[in-house]
């Protein structure tokens with residue numbers, strides 16, 4: 027075995043059976059450094075280009091004293107959710123990624139002393155696949171998030187089906203967005219968290235310990251939205267505060283003039299696929315009322331949701347069309363393993379890597395080059411489908427108009443705000459077979475259990491609105 031691997035500190039206990047005790051070699055420090063540097067480079071050279079300078083904070087790789095890392099791990103261990111504790115923290119390499127605290131305003135370069143509210147949304151995939159490689163007709167009608175909900179509830183990941191549908195949030199239609207955000211507030215799962223001064227006040231720290239009481243949330247939010255008003259507490263106050271929150275978040279999500287090159291992708295994927303998901307309670311309700319499906323009013327091109335959606339749409343072929351291309355790359359790598367580096371499977375994620383992502387052709391010329399481009403685009407799209415948006419809000423004075431920072435008004439107050447994207451590390455090449463299997467599982471489960479009993483779905487999703495109508499507030 028390689029002499030360089032003979033350091034006991036780099037080995038750890040893995041498991042054991044009756045006869046064997048298994049130890050595993052950890053990554054070397056250089057490998058970990060390279061992995062972290064790749065995350066930074068991917069943010070800088072790819073995501074900043076697509077999403078825009080102001081939204082992406084790449085951070086930097088830093089070196090930390092090992093003692094400090096070990097003490098820190100011990101200190102925070104008791105606060106980690108049980109479900110994540112099977113993952114060990116790296117206490118050996120001494121490398122870490124240092125990022126700004128995105129729960130704070132990013133428009134200020136000095137510490138903010140005013141109270142800060144931060145809403146984190148993981149919007150997931152905002153379009154229905156338009157690829158002709160899709161074999162199940164249902165995938166052209168119901169979005170992945172809505173189908174996946176049923177499998178997640180069946181496997182016990184979450185207790186109940188959410189009414190949230192990403193297509194509503196990405197619609198650009200204020201009423202649909204309002205409905206989507208309210209649905210997230212009703213069933214946050216891992217798609218919504220709210221922090222006050224960095225502390226989680228709403229959402230799930232862990233699937234088993236959700237913090238989700240609307241009146242408690244309203245109590246926290248009241249001083250932000252009704253600062254000098256003696257609004258009484260109770261259900262009326264709760265509703266008023268939640269309404270203000272949702273309005274402000276909708277406005278912030280529709281704002282933005284930040285430049286980014288996601289626009290260059292428009293000539294390719296564009297706004298394709300059906301504008302609504304048939305499983306969304308919003309569109310179901312409209313259909314029940316005999317109304318047409320809403321027009322896709324479209325997101326403003328400068329806003330982060332629009333840009334994120336464009337990057338998600340780099341998944342041009344859907345996993346069903348992509349998987350055979352992945353197999354082509356795999357066969358090539360089995361024959362020429364040394365080519366993995368040249369193909370930039372594990373980086374570097376540089377300007378050349380970015381440039382190749384802009385090739386949106388879908389005509390397969392049978393080459394490895396074509397297959398590789400689609401594989402890399404798919405990985406980038408998957409990253410955009412799993413990222414989170416952090417919206418930081420800090421109350422500002424009524425006369426702070428000379429201030430150049432973006433401001434969002436609410437009925438009784440005004441907020442300086444910043445919007446950032448989080449969790450932008452490129453999805454691994456190795457996860458593609460998993461994606462392929464999971465996709466089949468999600469669709470088959472949905473077809474077998476849900477679609478077959480469509481009437482049951484209707485009654486489950488509309489249990490509190492028997493007549494199948496939704497009350498839509500003016501926004």
Ligand SMILES: O=P(O)(O)O[C@@H]1[C@@H](OP(=O)(O)O)[C@H](OP(=O)(O)O)[C@H](O)[C@H](OP(=O)(O)O)[C@H]1OP(=O)(O)O
Nearest residue numbers: 148150174215216408409411412453454457461464
């Ligand atoms: O496949 P999905 O859509 O369930 O997404 C996974 C997420 O589950 P979600 O559906 O958001 O509850 C999942 O979220 P949780 O860890 O369950 O909170 C991860 O983000 C996972 O990414 P990775 O494998 O850790 O890089 C995500 O996996 P991929 O983005 O790699 O598919």
Ligand SMILES: Nc1ncnc2c1ncn2[C@@H]1O[C@H](COP(=O)(O)OP(=O)(O)OP(=O)(O)O)[C@@H](O)[C@H]1O
Nearest residue numbers: 125126127128129130146219412414416448449450
């Ligand atoms: N720079 C940051 N500033 C503030 N909060 C952060 C920052 N980075 C991460 N977080 C918090 O930590 C959580 C986990 O981070 P992140 O999503 O990057 O981890 P992950 O392991 O990639 O998660 P996932 O399971 O979604 O793949 C986020 O949901 C967010 O609440």
